[in-house]
Amino acid sequence: MEDCSVDWSVWQGEMPATLMFIVRDGEVLLIEKLRGIGMGKINGPGGKIDPGETPLECVIRECQEELHITPIKPVKMGELWFAMSDIPDIHCHVFTATEFEGTPTATEEAVPIWTKIEDIPWDKMWEDDAHWLPQMLEGQKFLGRFLFEGERMQWRDVQLEDAGVSGWLIS
Numbered sequence: 001m002e003d004c005s006v007d008w009s010v011w012q013g014e015m016p017a018t019l020m021f022i023v024r025d026g027e028v029l030l031i032e033k034l035r036g037i038g039m040g041k042i043n044g045p046g047g048k049i050d051p052g053e054t055p056l057e058c059v060i061r062e063c064q065e066e067l068h069i070t071p072i073k074p075v076k077m078g079e080l081w082f083a084m085s086d087i088p089d090i091h092c093h094v095f096t097a098t099e100f101e102g103t104p105t106a107t108e109e110a111v112p113i114w115t116k117i118e119d120i121p122w123d124k125m126w127e128d129d130a131h132w133l134p135q136m137l138e139g140q141k142f143l144g145r146f147l148f149e150g151e152r153m154q155w156r157d158v159q160l161e162d163a164g165v166s167g168w169l170i171s
């Protein structure tokens, strides 16, 4: 992997966003994204944070809009910092939950897919996911930083909180 051209000490993602991974009985609720960034990929529900909205408010709203469900007691597990080449840099807050209200329902934005954790379709997902999602699903909090050229990951660094990194990252 090449050296990183980004100075992360001054980096600020212009586009704040969220992701949610609901886990239940050894399965995780993924979606096929029907529009927006990453259209056609498998991901968790989520999306861009609206002005004035907190990450928690956003991730609940996005689950309601995309799947007609409301996650209960979401827990923030980490952050993803994406330095992008062709769109604004993305600062993504990642949550998990084990309970939710409602029935996951396909919408114009997303198709819900309950997936056994051992069957997560990495080849249909963003390239970075394989470097932090398994650890997060085991309960580890994290900061992942990635450099993308288009949809190809050029550089990555994932730090786990239990490896002694950063109480500051989780809010």
Ligand SMILES: Nc1ncnc2c1[nH]c(=O)n2[C@H]1C[C@H](O)[C@@H](COP(=O)(O)OP(=O)(O)OP(=O)(O)O)O1
Pocket (backbone or CB within 6 Å): 017, 018, 019, 035, 036, 037, 038, 043, 045, 046, 047, 048, 049, 082, 090, 092, 126, 127, 128, 129
């Ligand atoms: N590289 C990578 N890995 C994992 N997840 C993501 C990325 N890049 C990303 O953008 N994402 C996630 C972050 C967000 O959850 C979505 C992108 O937001 P988007 O769906 O475009 O936002 P919405 O507000 O729902 O969009 P529209 O309503 O405008 O369609 O992908």
